[in-house]
Amino acid sequence: MIGDYFKIAFRNLQHRKTRTWLTMIGIFIGIMAVVALISLGQGLQVMINEQFEALGTNKLIIMPKGMYGPGGETSTVTFTQSDYDAVKKVKGVSEAAYFTFQNTKAEFKGDVRYSYAMSMPSTSEGIRLVKEMIGSVETIEGRDLKKNDKYKVLIGNDLAFKKVFPNPINVGDKVLINEKEFKVIGIWEKIGSPVDDQTFYIPEEAFEEIFDIGDRVDYIFAEVSDQNNINKIARDVEETLRKNRGLDEGKEDFEVQTPEEMLETYGNILLIVQIVLVGIASISLIVGGIGIMNTMYTSVLERTKEIGIMKSIGAKNSDIQKLFLVESGVLGMVGGIVGVLLGMGISKMVEIIARAFLGTGMLLRAYFPWYLIVGALAFSFIVGVLSGVLPARQAAKLQPVDSLRYE
Numbered sequence: 001m002i003g004d005y006f007k008i009a010f011r012n013l014q015h016r017k018t019r020t021w022l023t024m025i026g027i028f029i030g031i032m033a034v035v036a037l038i039s040l041g042q043g044l045q046v047m048i049n050e051q052f053e054a055l056g057t058n059k060l061i062i063m064p065k066g067m068y069g070p071g072g073e074t075s076t077v078t079f080t081q082s083d084y085d086a087v088k089k090v091k092g093v094s095e096a097a098y099f100t101f102q103n104t105k106a107e108f109k110g111d112v113r114y115s116y117a118m119s120m121p122s123t124s125e126g127i128r129l130v131k132e133m134i135g136s137v138e139t140i141e142g143r144d145l146k147k148n149d150k151y152k153v154l155i156g157n158d159l160a161f162k163k164v165f166p167n168p169i170n171v172g173d174k175v176l177i178n179e180k181e182f183k184v185i186g187i188w189e190k191i192g193s194p195v196d197d198q199t200f201y202i203p204e205e206a207f208e209e210i211f212d213i214g215d216r217v218d219y220i221f222a223e224v225s226d227q228n229n230i231n232k233i234a235r236d237v238e239e240t241l242r243k244n245r246g247l248d249e250g251k252e253d254f255e256v257q258t259p260e261e262m263l264e265t266y267g268n269i270l271l272i273v274q275i276v277l278v279g280i281a282s283i284s285l286i287v288g289g290i291g292i293m294n295t296m297y298t299s300v301l302e303r304t305k306e307i308g309i310m311k312s313i314g315a316k317n318s319d320i321q322k323l324f325l326v327e328s329g330v331l332g333m334v335g336g337i338v339g340v341l342l343g344m345g346i347s348k349m350v351e352i353i354a355r356a357f358l359g360t361g362m363l364l365r366a367y368f369p370w371y372l373i374v375g376a377l378a379f380s381f382i383v384g385v386l387s388g389v390l391p392a393r394q395a396a397k398l399q400p401v402d403s404l405r406y407e
Contacts, residue, residue: 003222004349024335025294026288026382031339031376032346034278034285038372039347041274043365048266058227060234061257062241063144077253079213086244087222092233095223097126099204102211106200107176108165115164116199117177119207120145120154133221135191142171142186145203153182157190158235164198177202178210230258285380288335288389296328296391324392325385331382336377343376344368 003138064077079098088096104117123125131137145154155169162168169175173184177200191197207213224233238256242249257265310320347366354364 016370023291023331023337024288026291027332027335027380028339028342030282030285030288030290031336031380032342035284035340035343035372035376036347036350037277039344039366039368040350040364041098041270041277042369043347043351043367043373045267045270046367047365048270049262057128057259058235059259060093060222060224061133061259061262062222062237062254063218063257064254065252066175079217079220079254081217083241083244084220084238087220087237090222090233090237090240092224092226092229092236093222094225095125095129096220097121097123097129098217098220099130100207100213100216101185102207102213102219104178104180104211105202108169108173109167111165111167113164115159116195118199118201119204119208120201122204123149129221129223131379134196137191137196138189139186140189142184144186145201149185150203150206151180151182152185152203153177154186154188154190156197156199156201157186158194158197159200161188175200180210182206205297214300225240225358244385267297280379285383288332289383291390292328292331292387295331295389296324297394321392325388328388329381331383332387333377333381335384336380339380340373340376 013072049114062079064079080239084096084098087093098119098121100119102117104115105114106115112369121130124144124146139154140157141160145152162167169184169187171184171187174181174283178183182200182202188197188201202210222237226233227406234256238252241254245253247253256393311365344366351364351366
């Protein structure tokens with residue numbers, strides 16, 4: 001019986017193709033926006049999860065509160081060398097490293113640009129830890145820094161491939177950083193962050209010399225010996241830093257985060273952004289629902305005589321109501337199918353463009369979990385059904401005698 005309702009619904013919609021497509025515009029625009037936005041958000045979430053899995057669960061990130069940009073533009077709080085030394089001594093910390101970020105003037109082959117410089121540890125283990133925390137980045141040309149490489153520099157990918165300077169910087173070239181000459185010994189792979197990809201990575205000894213920053217430290221990374229005990233070690237690090245900085249409990253001007261906590265923070269931010277974007281896209285669904293309701297009311301008027309004939313040969317009010325509900329539901333579902341296909345195409349196109357022109361394909365990646373597709377189709381069908389409730393009830397209430405007289 002339900003199958004018959006769907007057959008009749010599809011037949012009726014085929015007879016009014018132009019009106020059907022115009023009615024579905026609001027639905028498939030809304031579903032298209034929802035699918036595109038959520039798939040990109042889900043892709044970003046998957047990428048973040050993969051990055052944290054590669055990072056491991058035995059790392060701690062220690063940063064001043066409010067520091068979210070290079071050089072701590074949003075924070076007036078900084079660490080010192082003393083804070084770093086205190087972290088290294090905490091029981092359970094097997095390795096620690098720090099870095100400091102600075103805006104800098106750079107000159108290459110007569111061209112001057114303003115970019116970024118970051119200090120790198122002097123030990124191989126410290127360099128390894130910083131590279132892992134940045135994103136397990138690899139050196140694709142040349143080599144990494146070594147202990148005595150004072151005036152040597154690693155460069156981000158954009159610096160090497162003409163994204164900053166008119167000429168590419170190659171391994172072995174000389175570049176002036178804050179008026180000091182450095183030799184390029186290595187080039188990092190594309191990270192996807194414009195800041196990281198436009199940064200000069202300088203040994204900490206040379207960094208402190210050319211920028212005269214004293215004992216300033218921006219970020220501290222720590223690796224723990226027992227990842228199962230990481231939360232306790234994090235509390236010990238917090239207590240040690242609090243004492244070293246002369247702060248009362250609850251008045252900390254810094255944060256000690258585990259990878260799980262950072263992952264949860266990013267996840268919450270993404271969730272809020274997705275809710276807002278989906279809420280905006282849902283406006284189109286409301287408009288689409290109103291369009292379906294209007295179409296179904298028009299359909300009731302056009303098919304008044306048909307409704308009278310069906311009732312005269314035994315159709316019940318519930319049969320008429322189900323027929324119109326199924327028809328409006330099919331309108332919503334077909335619009336949903338078109339919207340899902342368009343949404344998938346748009347999000348995939350964004351991924352391709354990001355990879356081709358921005359080099360951030362890993363960051364902007366479309367992801368289509370089954371529940372997104374099923375949920376979008378179910379939601380569009382429900383919107384269609386709800387939009388057809390009032391017209392269906394009106395159709396069911398028509399009297400057979402009056403309907404047969406209708407011209």
